[in-house]
Amino acid sequence: MTQNTLNLILLKIFYESIVQAFQQLSGNKLRSFLSLLGITIGIFCIISVQSAVDSLEDNIRGSFEKLGNDVIYIQKFSWAEDPKMNYWKYFRRPAPNYLDFEVLDKKMRTAALCAFQIVVGAKTVKYRSNNVERVGLIGVTYDYGEMFDFKFEKGRYFSPTEYHYGSNKAVIGYTVAEELFGTIEPIGKEVKLMGRKVEIIGVLEKSGQDIISINNFDEGIFISYELAKKLANVKTNSPFGTLISVKADENISIEELKDEATGVLRSHHRLQPKEDDDFSLNELSLLSNILDILFTTLNRAGWLIGIFAILVGMFSVANIMFVSVKERTNIIGIKKALGAKRYIILLEFLIEAIILCILGGIFGLFIVYLTAWGLSNVFDFHIFLSWSNILLGLSISIIIGILSGVIPALQAARMDPVVAIRSK
Secondary structure, eight states, X not given: OOHHHHHHHHHHHHHHHHHHHHHHHHHTHHHHHHHHHHHHHHHHHHHHHHHHHHHHHHHHHHHHHHHOTTEEEEESSOTTSOGXXXXXXXXXXXXXXXXXXXXXXXXXXXXXXXXXXXXXXXXXXXXXXXXXXXXXXXXXXXXXXXXXXXXXXXXXXXXXXXXXXXXXXXXXXXXXXXXXXXXXXXXXXXXXXXXXXXXXXXXXXXXXXXSSOSSOGGGEEEEXXXXXXXXXXXXXXXXXOEEEEEEEOTTOOHHHHHHHHHHHHHHHTTOOTTSOOSSEEEXXXXXXXXXXXXXXXXXXXXXXXXXXXXXXXXXXXXXXXXXXXXXXXXXXXXXXXXXXXXXXXXXXXHHXXXXXXXXXXXXXXXXXXXXXXXXXXXXXXXXXXXXXXXXXXXXXXXXXXXXXXXXXXXXXXXXXXXXXXXXX
8 A cells, every 4th residue: 555545545534534523513413512511611721721820920921021030129028928927027127218228329249220219108199170199109219210111101211410409300100191181291291299390201101900010100100219308208217118129230140139238238237147137138039939839729720620521521522432433333344344444443433533522622712712802801901812722722632532532433443344234
């Protein structure tokens, strides 16, 4: 038998298997629907959870890029521990202040950038008859915009002169600009803030709903730290918190950066060798580790639910195939009597089972796509169905098709042609 002849035989088997699979579906629609429902639900459970987790991870990676995975955040509280579990330890700690920032900025050799922020409070901003209440007013040092890679919808950041002299200038978030000015051009307009007229020089691009966000840039107003000193008493600990951000220089690891920052701060705070640190060095990997546990749990839950549904579907498809073998026993006998090899009969029924499971998988993937599309339109969070998850869903369907069809296919392949022809 030549290779071309073998290819034609296999192509014919594949075609006939597809036709017979659709005949099974159309011949008994209710039975086929109920049988494939398990496969559909199983694929939906597994792939929907995978897609949700992938979307979350994609959002978090975007947040990491925005905040920087080579940055440490010096705060009073640790991200790796619940402050309520050790309240007095954190209560006694001083909040990082501007003096800490100055020391770090001056002495650290492993840092490329160092920035300080203080949340002045939730304030009301007015423009003519419009006002926006409870807007987060944040005083920042000059390098803050570069540290967090500010992208502007309109306008610009503070100039060195404006920062140094504490000019009445402000950069506002996208949502604040939209609510305060509407369709009016905001750049160059003066707003009333804490009894002072402040000129808007920049509007930040819309950042959206990030899962991880040190600041919600959309709903904030940023002023220079020098201006913040004129508006509020920044020497006292802010009830809303302070933050020092330190970015590693090129070819400097995050561990080297943390080691030097720890040494500089301990020396500045005059801590004895046996005394614990009175500050926390946080990094995004701490949150990443916590979220990895959450994602693993969600994935396991999706697989657990999906496997039970798929097992039901697998037995249902196997049942369809046993019925199909029984209904076509005479035809199988005739084919074998005419010289059909065992592997041809085996492939015929195996491919038929795979086609049925792929159809169930496609329905499941289609429902996942519709669900993701609907949720993405309702909520400000993009959920997507990736090609890798589509391939995963189809691969699972093929595996289930093989497992559910192999026993009926073997039964058909092993039939005695004489007995098969005489059966009714």
